[in-house]
Amino acid sequence: MKLILVKLHQLNSRKNKLKFSVTVTLKKDVLDPQGKVVQQTLQNMGMKTLKGLRQGKYFEIDIEEKEEITAKKKIEEMCKKLLINLIIEDYKINKI
Amino acid sequence: MNSSVIVFPGSNCDRDIANALERFQFKNKMVWHKETTLPKSDIIVIPGGFSYGDYLRSGAIAAKSNILNEVIKAANSGCLVLGICNGFQILIETGLLKGTLLRNKKLKFLSKDTHVKIINNNNKFCKNYQTNSVIKLNIAHNEGNYFTSASHLEELKSKDLIAFKYCDDKGNLNDESNPNGSIDNIAGILNEKKNILGMMPHPERMVDKLISSDDGANLFLSILN
Numbered sequence: 001m002k003l004i005l006v007k008l009h010q011l012n013s014r015k016n017k018l019k020f021s022v023t024v025t026l027k028k029d030v031l032d033p034q035g036k037v038v039q040q041t042l043q044n045m046g047m048k049t050l051k052g053l054r055q056g057k058y059f060e061i062d063i064e065e066k067e068e069i070t071a072k073k074k075i076e077e078m079c080k081k082l083l084i085n086l087i088i089e090d091y092k093i094n095k096i
Numbered sequence: 097m098n099s100s101v102i103v104f105p106g107s108n109c110d111r112d113i114a115n116a117l118e119r120f121q122f123k124n125k126m127v128w129h130k131e132t133t134l135p136k137s138d139i140i141v142i143p144g145g146f147s148y149g150d151y152l153r154s155g156a157i158a159a160k161s162n163i164l165n166e167v168i169k170a171a172n173s174g175c176l177v178l179g180i181c182n183g184f185q186i187l188i189e190t191g192l193l194k195g196t197l198l199r200n201k202k203l204k205f206l207s208k209d210t211h212v213k214i215i216n217n218n219n220k221f222c223k224n225y226q227t228n229s230v231i232k233l234n235i236a237h238n239e240g241n242y243f244t245s246a247s248h249l250e251e252l253k254s255k256d257l258i259a260f261k262y263c264d265d266k267g268n269l270n271d272e273s274n275p276n277g278s279i280d281n282i283a284g285i286l287n288e289k290k291n292i293l294g295m296m297p298h299p300e301r302m303v304d305k306l307i308s309s310d311d312g313a314n315l316f317l318s319i320l321n
Contacts, residue, residue: 033202
């Protein structure tokens with residue numbers, strides 16, 4: 001009985017766990033010197049069809065929430081309060 | 097005058113600034129970032145360095161530390177706050193100063209002496225300098241490329257909130273005299289109330305003629321007056 005309860009608990013907590021990704025990109029008008037260097041290097045390596053490259057950041061976030069909407073709201077808050085510099089960066093949240 | 101220097105894991109200019117402050121007879125206290133109260137201070141200095149190893153963005157983690165809540169409260173009630181280098185980055189991340197500091201335009205860590213022009217001296221940090229005078233200060237940073245919106249730049253100009261600009265030895269402001277690509281050669285800015293100064297160059301490294309120069313001394317003397 002105890003074992004079943006433990007299993008049930010594990011199952012429930014797994015159910016409540018949601019995973020999201022946050023992709024951070026520099027805004028269009030912001031200069032990206034790192035991306036530029038990477039692009040130039042690839043072009044020098046012979047990738048002639050390469051016409052543009054921008055470097056960004058990627059976060060994977062586990063969150064214990066039942067509702068996807070609430071979880072997304074929380075992630076949004078994390079982005080605005082710490083993860084993103086809203087002056088120069090854009091971000092996209094995706095459920096994974 | 098009482099001063100407080102905030103210390104984070106990774107700060108490396110904290111002893112330099114403490115030494116400079118004590119040289120000018122400030123009664124200085126070092127404050128660890130985990131503290132939740134500030135000692136009585138007339139000026140709070142956030143020193144240079146690499147707080148939290150520059151993780152996420154330079155200054156981003158330090159800006160959320162315990163003591164910064166107190167610094168923000170003190171700043172909003174008019175206490176003088178000086179952020180140098182990483183300190184400037186931290187002030188930007190707290191929102192006390194507007195704009196942002198990007199990676200240096202040429203992607204190199206810069207560690208050298210550079211000339212700086214005093215653009216406005218009608219504030220508590222610069223009044224001992226003459227407007228348009230040129231001084232030599234040291235810079236040492238990777239993210240010092242100041243950037244802000246066109247409307248905020250206009251505000252900085254019209255309200256005399258630009259304290260310093262990068263220039264050459266003759267005071268010329270152009271691309272060649274701009275080491276990191278900062279918009280309009282900006283090296284240091286004030287908030288609207290002019291009680292907060294953020295600057296990339298290090299005045300604390302230029303307070304002793306014997307080992308460098310004393311071009312930074314007037315900043316401390318201005319605060320004392």
